Amino acid sequence: MAYKTILVHVDDAPHAAARILMAAELALQDGAHLIGAAMTGVSRFLYQNEMVDEQDPNLALHLDFLRQRARRALVQFGPHVQALGLRSFEERLLDDEPGAGLSLLARHADLVVLSQADPERQGAPLPDYQAQVLTDAGRPVLLVPHAARTASAIAVNAAGVASAGAPAPGQHVLVAWNASKEAARALHEALPLLARAASVHLAIFDAELRPGVYGDKPGEDVQRWLERHGIHAGIVLRQSARQGLLKRPADIGDALLALASELGSDLLVLGAYGHSRFRETLLGGVTRTVLESMHLPVLMAH
Template identity: 70%
Template sequence: MGYKTILVHLDEAPHAGARVLMAAELALQHGAHVIGVALTGVSRFLYQNEMVDEEDPNLALHLDMLRERARTALAAFAPQMRALGVHSFEERIMDDEPGAGLALAARHADLAIVGQALPEQRTSGPGSFPAEVLTESGCPVLVVPHTARPRGSISVSTAGIASPGAPAPGRHVLLAWNASKESARAAREALPLLARAEQVTLAIIDADLHPAAFGDTPGSQALAWLARHGITATVALAQSPRQGLLKRPGDVGETLLMLAGERGCDLVVLGAYGHSRFRETLLGGVTRTVLETMTVPVLMAH
């Protein structure tokens, strides 16, 4: 089992090159087809509702400018793919908003790679598109931190060539586990990466608060399930900071990221909570915290 179709979002962000290299290396490992997508930012619903008159010279000029920006974002994609040894790929320009367009395209992919929103973009608008892709696509999403560097985020030789034998981020994976259906979905979607990892840590936060879910030995059933897939993992139990007189649990997202840092993990796998933005329901607090403060790639499934 592996990722056979990988979608990667291309834009003019400084860390876009890290996404391309990650997509290339995963493609080499899994024999995958890579689809590079750039979006104009013009919602497809405007066209469907005939709200756009492309005969308007001012509007046509604006659309041409937006499409030229998308073409610029795509310009280096094909040369990079060829240089890295990836021969099965295609590029697309979509007239749509980033979140809606990528979510639509990702419904025909095994994995979508997007960039973490920059701090100034974290709003309910276009900057929140990683969360929208996650909730609307039905596809696991690998989010690359905006601090990633094109050469530092994956295994690339001095000649700029990604090796199909070397693991992408995922040498040491932190698998967040709370025995929920969301964490189970994320673990299943991450199996191709977990199988290649040198080390897998099953992170369980605040197990004492959920005795019915974990039983006497937290994580034992998950370890047995992973072992049947040939994956050896170890359990790391941690407790979030307890707050107030009632000692309520603190920020689980921060605790997960701290644990990942302490253990030297280079990938976090997380089941995401939340619903469609059209229901105006925000993603769960753990998901928001991780998306905003992550410094390593995070694979999320919803």
Template identity: 70%
Template sequence: MTYKTILVHLDETPHVAARVLMAAELALQHEAHVIGVALTGVSRFLYQNEMVDEQDPNLARHLDVLRGRASRALAGFAPQLRALGVHSFEERLLDDEPGAGLALVARHADLAIVGQALPEQHGSAANFPAEVLTESGCPVLVVPHTARPLSSISVSTAGVASPGAPTPGRDVLVAWNASKEAARAVREALPLLRRADKVTVAILDADLHPVLFGEPPGADLVAWLARHGVTAGVALASSPRQGLLKRPSQAGESLLALAAEHGCDLMVLGAFGHSRFRETLLGGVTRTVLDAMTVPVLMAH
């Protein structure tokens, strides 16, 4: 398995350059085609509504502003990829809402790269990564807004690029709870895990679910990864326990702490959630990680 089509979301946020750089590095590693997508925010269903007159001058002006913004988001994409030595790419400007539109294109991709929601964003903007994940059927790599566009790519005078060491993915933390979502996330991350210098399988509260995790905990997953050429270790930890029944809590915070402790530059996470609940697309652990992440997170649903 490899990533042959990589989708990257383009907008006017300051950290879009780091997102494009990550797409470029992965494209060079996997000889992949990159699709850069900018969206106007105008729902595709607007054009199916016969009550809407596209010739209305007020609507036309509004659409022009939105399309101009999307065009500006696309402006630096091709020059940046060419400068990095990526030659197989295309750009698309779509009249659609960001989450729904990107999810539609991502159904024909192997990996979608999006940015973490900014702290001041709310509603649909804050739920954008989750919507792409739950609606696309494609793994999503979320890049933190603190990321800086630093590259290990070197380009020769002849325009031939070398991707250098994998970024992200030198040191990977796999959040493992033995769920089907976590299993899918690990499978989708195999192209990155095979290139990693170090892979750590993080298991929280294994003592509460011995049947799920096996004996010793994580041994079956480690053996499966080894058969795919991935050498992994296991890190066991306990999350804080509260209440009379001493139930575990703050699992998301515990995973982030483990990632920092091990110096990881990528987390692999299976995401829980139901797309029909628009304001609560993902479970508490996933939401905590998405809100507080400082390293890229690869998610599958």
């Protein structure tokens, strides 16, 4: 099992280089085809509903500006991934918003690579496009933190093949496991990465609050399932901080990120929750906390 088609968002943001590097390295590891997609930012539904008059000189000028900006980003994409040694790739430009356009393209890809949500947009009334892709694409999303490296750690020969023993992204993986369908989906979608990881840990918080959900021994059932895939995973049991008079469990997003640092993890696998179109309820509390505070790549599935 491997990712054979990887989609990466291409734009002129300063952190685009880190996300493109991560996508290219994954493509090299799996011999995958990489699609670099740039969006103009104008919804395709405006064109379909004939709400845009491209003959309007002011509007035409603005649309041309948006398309030129997207094209400039794509012009840099090809040389970038070629310099890394990638041979199989293509460039796509869509007249669409990032969330809708990427969600559409993702349906014929195995993985979508995006950057962490822009911290300057936190608290905006509408969701960031990352959240929309998570809920609408039907594919796993790998989110790359803004502070991620921009220099490749993979050696590639003249034929464009990653050298033996080259470090793959996600050497030490932490999986947030709560036995939900979202967590199960994320874990399944992460199998190509887990199969070549040096270490995998399953983090279970507050197992005593849900007796019977995790098996006779918390995590044992999913641990055995992974072993049948040739993946050995350790189990880390933790209890979240209790808060309030009723001592209810606190949001474990920060605890997950702290555990990732403690274990030296370089990838977190997490199920994404939520369905509303409004940012305040689009994603669950743990998901929001991780998206806003992440310091390592996070693979999510909804």
